[in-house]
Structures are given as structure tokens and as C-alpha cells.
Amino acid sequence: MNAADGQKIAMRGAGYYSANTAGAKNVIDKVGDLVVKAVAKMPRLADGLPFAIADFGAADGGTSMDMMRRLVGAIREAEPERAISITYTDLPHNDFSTLFRLSQGLLGTSTEVPLAETPGLYIFGSGTSFYRQILPDNSLSFGFSATAMHWISKRPCMIADHVQAVGATNVEREQFRAQALRDWETVLLARARELRSGGRLALANFCVDEAGRYLGHTTGIDMFDTFARLWRDLLRAGRISETEYVNATFQQFYKTPEEFGAPFRDPASSVSQAGLRMETMFTIVTPCPYAEAFRSHHDAEAFAKAYVPTLRSWSETVFANALDSSRSAHDRSAIVDELYGAYEAEVARAPEGHRMDYVHCVTEIVKL
């Protein structure tokens, strides 16, 4: 995951992120079919040029590792000798060491040959926001990004009585929307410069789908409403201040398919003028693997213990950073533990309806 300046966005390090985001991996695996077909449609590169892949907002690279194997396999099937590069990008403070160790088989228990051992494959990291150009002009063959671009480049305002734009007032939400639409144009124009002619992007972004569903809001209990309510409980209990309550504002926005497509429908837009065309767009709901597992094992406590860490992996820094900087590290982590402890207790007590289904909008974009 990734964003730009402003709120310090970070996933927990040392493999915690990819180990606790089974749902994110499921989505990427689904997108794999599209990726393999996309490679077959690409024009042959000139001799001596590497097939350059980038994963934008890759975190520790764990969730996309299997997809990368398939992608590399598809390229090599067409051209056995073609050099390949993969550039994993994320914010500068991302845990790149875990990424390099994972790709070299120095972490985990996989018995597969490490990705980095593939002959003629070269792996790089770039600690650069995807709101900037990361790769040289006309050098990128295939760009990929999953579950990252809902992190917007800055928060236009704090959300006073909720934590995410989905629960904001109309006035607040429109400010987030405006920022998100500007950011989408920025991301696409940066990628348009990086892509070679005939190069492609496959993006799986969180969205609000045609039925109004979004992450943790499909059937059952709304996840962000739950976060907001439990955070409010800490305010009411005097555990956090009013400012700390307000400051827990996710630097995120979920666009609709309509919004993802808008720059492409207007032939005069800067995105269309830069040569980008949208070839494919569809939405998918990926059932929460923890809620699904609960349906077979019926162990509410085990469900809570497995489910809440996946929420925590991408959300805890938002709450931790909302706390006053004068608090000790110990105090901050105690408050954050209380929040997730309360969430876990609630799920263990009344598990029905808790589920973090993923709702993605998948787009395939080509540069003319």
C-alpha cells in the first residue's frame, strides 16, 4: 500500500502485512488470469531491452509473489531469453528488507524456488510515492497495482465524527472526492510517461461498486462504522481527547467505477491525450476468508483472533498517529491495543455479520 505526503501511512513490517491479508492475495490471484492474457497482447520488445514490470504500492511484495511468478512464466514462454525486471514501489519508510528477503527465499517456509533465483530476472525497490514518476520515460512494459490507490495523496480535512470518507458528512466527503479525482489523474499521467507504447497497466483498486458495496460493507455489519463507534467509546470513556478522536481519519477514498472511467471517456482529457485507453473494467467482491472459515469451524473466538489482525495490519497506524505526540510510546500502544481488543471481544461475543469482504474495481489500461 502506498500514498504520498501528509498522513504517515505504513503497514506493519516483517511480513506481518502479507501474512495477515489473505483476502488481498485472493484478489491478486484472480487478476492473474487477466495479467497473463495481457502479456500475450503486448508487442514484442526490441532486442536487448528488459521486459520491465512494476508493482505500485507493493508493501512487502508477499501478496503479489505468486502472480509475479505467473507473469514471469508467461513472458518467458513467449521469449525464453528475455531479461525481466520487477520494480517494487512503495513509500520510503516501507519495509524493503522484508521484500528483498521474501523474494530471495530468506523468510517464510515456501519450498518453491525463490522468485529472485529466476535466471535473468532483476528485482529492484523504489521508495517513491506513486503520485510521482518512478521509472524513466517509455521504459515500463507492465504496471500492476493492487489494493493501494485508495490511499490518497493528502487529507483535505479531518472527518469530525467518523474515521473514513464513507461515513463522512456530505461536505467532508466531497472534499475527499475532489482530492481522489485529482490524485487519479496524477497517478495515470505519471504512468503514461513511464509506459512504453503498447505497455499495459492492470490495477485492482478498492471501490464503491454498482450496488454501493465497499470494503467491510457488503452484508452484515459495517466495518468502518464499527471502527468509528469503538473509537468514540474511547472518547466517551475519557481515554482519548476530542482532537485525537477527530484526527483518526483514514487518508483514503473509494471511487466508483464511473469515477475510475471518467478520464477515459473524455477524449479531450489529459489522460486520453497522454495515450491511455481503458480496455477492461469490472468489479469483484472477494468474500472475507476469515468469515468464510468461521462458517465451517463455528469457533467465534478463533474467528475473532484471526479476523481482527487483518484489520489491524492496514489500520493501526491511523489510530496510533491520531494520538497526541506527547503521549509515551507505551501509552499509545496501550490505547491502540484497547481499540483492537474491544473489536476482537465484540466479534468473539457476536460473530455473525462481521466480515471484511473486498470490493475491487479491476481495470486494464493500455498506452497507445
Place this chain on the structure above:
Amino acid sequence: MNAADGQKIAMRGAGYYSANTAGAKNVIDKVGDLVVKAVAKMPRLADGLPFAIADFGAADGGTSMDMMRRLVGAIREAEPERAISITYTDLPHNDFSTLFRLSQGLLGTSTEVPLAETPGLYIFGSGTSFYRQILPDNSLSFGFSATAMHWISKRPCMIADHVQAVGATNVEREQFRAQALRDWETVLLARARELRSGGRLALANFCVDEAGRYLGHTTGIDMFDTFARLWRDLLRAGRISETEYVNATFQQFYKTPEEFGAPFRDPASSVSQAGLRMETMFTIVTPCPYAEAFRSHHDAEAFAKAYVPTLRSWSETVFANALDSSRSAHDRSAIVDELYGAYEAEVARAPEGHRMDYVHCVTEIVKL
């Protein structure tokens, strides 16, 4: 700094390394003149290709940052529009986040425009040992490495009664030498594959020079002998075991200019056959900046407090990792603190003669 498998080699993170290695930076600044002249000798790249730079064994990138500015300036003077990439390489567990933050101006107090803000400059990291190929074939324009390649790819044996090959028995030292010569060939052949025709390497490696001098062994007190003696004191005091004493063996070897040049003098060698030619070789002694400062300020305690951290920055993991893994983290760090505390006390008590002069062999290599 960098090496391959075997001993876990690590510099302390979060800018500690470059903040405490003023001498390393001085050497790189000296090599800057050579680098700028080398760029002028290079053939013009085809349109659309980036001028690709790599810094092999870059640690946090801090010591080479000013040199990189000069190099980028020299390239842009010749070709204002040329895209440039810099790939910083080191072992996978290197602190790449600090590297990205330094280059983006997110750490430190420099008032200069951050390197990463240079238009058309793209910065990457690769957590890959320089004993492997890191970049695609024929893609590298300019490779740089400073104070890194004395870390060999593995320890052929432990050094029973010293810490570094310079103090080893003849039998031990010859094993280290053989490993180092194989490693030198491996490094050069990997670089030969990466370099474009006309591409160049500028390497500043620790050496034993024509006068028998090496790091911390020029005039005055021998640094590695001091380490060995203080470590032996911990053995005699019963603080560490015999095995722990022996295991403190630096995975390093300092080659002579003769040894650096050998593969180039033999036209039938694999290195010559791969198209590499050595154009320049010279040795330089860089006076220890802390010992020099002491000559003006005469404050022995201040000298000790400034000097010992620079030794510690590159050496402490060797002692920490020599300790039995059954010891607690607290116990290990207490022992390591004792070692450096003893060193600091000794320098504060009798400062004369303590100095870590750098002794480098600088080579400029071109690929035909």
C-alpha cells in the same frame, strides 16, 4: 558495505553508519574528480536510454550522496535531457528506508535540494549481494563502489587468535586470500555482464598498500591488534567463551594493488576475456579525521567519544554475532558495550597513536 552469504554483515541503521564514517566520505569525495573525468570519456548513449549508475554496497547512501550530485551534474552538463537512474545495492537486510529518505531530503538537516528532486533522475534499491549479477546485461553505464568489497562472500575458516586476516596465521591468511581472489573475479565478471560497451567502474577498495599499510595500521597503534587484545581480555576475564572468542572473525580481506591488478595483466583471464580493462590504479591514505581533529583540540575524552563510534559502526555486528545465540539480547549488548567501552577508555587515557587512517586502492575499469 556489502557481502554475500555466511556471516551476517550489517551496518547500524537509521543514518548511524554515514553519520559516523566521515573518513569514508572523504575518500569518496576524492574519487569524485576521477568520476567526473570518466563521464567525459564515455561514448554517447543511444536516444531514449537512461544513463544507468549503480553504487555497489551503498549502505544508507549517505557517504556517496555528494559524489552522486557531481556525477549527475557532469552527465547533465553533457546532455541536459538525459534520463538518469541510480541503483543503490546492498545486502537484503540493509536499511533501504533510510537510503530513500536521505535521497528525498526526509532526514538530516541539509539545505540542498534533495538528490531525488533532480528532474529525470530515478532512484532504486536492490537488496542483492554484489557477488551476483544485479542489473540486466549491457545496461550499466557507470558503476561505483567505495569501501565495500573487502567484505568477502564467506569465511573460509575462523581466525583462532585474532579478529582479522591481517593478524591471522599464515595458513589462515592464505585461505582468506584464496577466497578473496575468487571473489574479486566473481565481482568483476558480474559487472562485465552488467556494463554496456564503453561503460566504466570506479572502485575505491580497502587494500594493503605498497608500504604495507592498511586500515588502522599506518603509524602508531594497530587498530585490529587493539580489537583482538580487548576481545582476548574479555575471554581472560571469563566474560566470553573460547568459542565466542574464536568466532569474532571479520569476513574481510585486504588485497594488494598487485592482487587487484592480476586478472587484468593476464590477457587470457576470464576477466580480460569478458572485455574489462584496468585504466587507472593508485593507492591513497586518507588521514583519520578524528585523530586529525584531536591534534588541534587536544581533548582526549572528546576524541575517544568521537573516534570509537566510527569503529563501532562497521565492526559491532561481528562481535555481537560471535556471541552464543543462547545469550539474551540484553547480555549480548552488555558485552559489546564493554568491548567498545574498554576501547574508548583506552583512547581517552592514552590518545596518542590511535588513528584509523583509510588505505584505499582506487581502480578505474572500462568495458570494451
